[in-house]
Amino acid sequence: xxxxxxxxxxxxxxxxxxxxxxxxxxxxxxxxxxxxxxxxxxxxxxxxxxxxxxxxxxxxxxxxxxxxxxxxxxxxxxxxxxxxxxxxxxxxxxxxxxxxxxxxxxxxxxxxxxxxxxxxxxxxxxxxxxxxxxxxxxxxxxxxxxxxxxxxxxxxxxxxxxxxxxxxxxxxxxxxxxxxxxxxxxx
Numbered sequence: 001x002x003x004x005x006x007x008x009x010x011x012x013x014x015x016x017x018x019x020x021x022x023x024x025x026x027x028x029x030x031x032x033x034x035x036x037x038x039x040x041x042x043x044x045x046x047x048x049x050x051x052x053x054x055x056x057x058x059x060x061x062x063x064x065x066x067x068x069x070x071x072x073x074x075x076x077x078x079x080x081x082x083x084x085x086x087x088x089x090x091x092x093x094x095x096x097x098x099x100x101x102x103x104x105x106x107x108x109x110x111x112x113x114x115x116x117x118x119x120x121x122x123x124x125x126x127x128x129x130x131x132x133x134x135x136x137x138x139x140x141x142x143x144x145x146x147x148x149x150x151x152x153x154x155x156x157x158x159x160x161x162x163x164x165x166x167x168x169x170x171x172x173x174x175x176x177x178x179x180x181x182x183x184x185x186x187x
Contacts, residue, residue: 054152056098057105059112067121070111071138071182077108077162079155080134080181082127084115093131093149100155108135108159124184126177134181135159140166145178 059081062070071078081097083090094112101110113121115130125134135144135158142165144158172180 051099054099055102056095057101057110059097059101059110061117062111062113062121063118064120067118074109074138076106077135077137077159077166078111079108079159080111080113080136082113082115082122082130082132082134084130087115087130089149090131093133096150096152097133097155100150100152103152104156104159107156121184125179125181133158134178135162136181137162137166138182140169141171141180141182142166143172143176143178143180 060070062080079097079100081093083093085091097110097112104110115122121127129147131147131149133146133150133155135146136142142162144162144165146158150158172178
């Protein structure tokens with residue numbers, strides 16, 4: 001009996017040693033599912049996505065003080081991006097929206113709303129997740145809302161969809177998840 005217990009203990013010890021060896025080997029091996037060298041990652045997100053050489057245009061920041069004046073002088077459709085500096089998806093969306101603002105400058109006016117500075121508009125417009133982008137045609141009261149990151153070409157597609165909806169007379173209904181953005185600050 002003693003020999004059986006000793007033999008089982010030796011086999012168990014060898015199995016534990018083999019498992020430990022392979023675990024340490026797997027931990028030191030580079031990950032096969034990533035092509036990112038984490039030693040060179042500087043912690044920034046979205047700084048050069050997707051194309052660092054594409055032209056960019058600044059978005060007008062909306063505040064309590066300038067919201068109504070900026071919206072009143074818009075003859076073009078408007079694009080309003082809701083963001084926060086602490087949001088990683090927003091840091092990706094920011095440069096993309098700047099590139100879209102440059103690319104579609106004659107087709108729409110581009111604005112941004114900082115979650116931490118103009119929170120009352122987010123609440124009134126029922127924005128629960130960021131980044132959220134509103135595409136609004138003030139002349140026809142047509143609106144499209146997109147939650148999440150949009151690539152530059154997707155912004156153009158949303159503007160085309162907004163124009164098509166405007167031509168068809170589609171407006172924001174009372175059952176919409178988001179109220180018509182331009183009514184958000186109306187008293």
